[in-house]
Amino acid sequence: MRAVMKTGGKQYKVTAGDELEVEKLEVEAGQSIRFEEVLMVIGEDGAVTVGAPHVEGAVVEAEVIEQFRGPKTISFKRRRRKHSSARRKGHRQNLTRVRVTNVVAG
Numbered sequence: 001m002r003a004v005m006k007t008g009g010k011q012y013k014v015t016a017g018d019e020l021e022v023e024k025l026e027v028e029a030g031q032s033i034r035f036e037e038v039l040m041v042i043g044e045d046g047a048v049t050v051g052a053p054h055v056e057g058a059v060v061e062a063e064v065i066e067q068f069r070g071p072k073t074i075s076f077k078r079r080r081r082k083h084s085s086a087r088r089k090g091h092r093q094n095l096t097r098v099r100v101t102n103v104v105a106g
Contacts, residue, residue: 001103004040005060011039014060014100024094027064033098035060041105049105057106062098070095 002015008023027033038058041049049055070093079085 001044001105002042003038003058003060003103003105005035006037006039007035014103016100016102018100019065020062020098020100021070021095022098023096024067025064025096025098027096029064029066032061032063032101035062041103043105055106057104059104059106060100061102061104062100065097065099067094067096069093 002013004011004013006012007025010023012020012022014020025033036054036059038055038060039051039053041055041058043049049058051058072090072092075087075089075091077087
């Protein structure tokens with residue numbers, strides 16, 4: 001069974017056994033978590049259930065593997081011509097790696 005779920009302002013297409021990197025969740029490693037914002041469920045027989053906006057009673061269950069920081073991204077700004085001004089700024093996003101254990105349709 002497959003599902004489209006929403007967390008951290010992003011949507012993810014998941015099946016049981018998938019590993020995802022999502023925005024940081026306030027859950028410790030080893031604990032389980034339930035995502036209740038399921039937008040669409042695709043059953044084993046190919047039946048598609050689309051929510052408006054969420055599928056009633058559908059849940060994605062997952063286990064938190066680790067909390068970590070993503071790769072560094074660099075933002076570089078430079079003024080043009082005579083100003084000779086430059087600014088370099090780095091950012092690392094806090095992420096959570098989860099493993100989907102089960103997709104439950106409502």
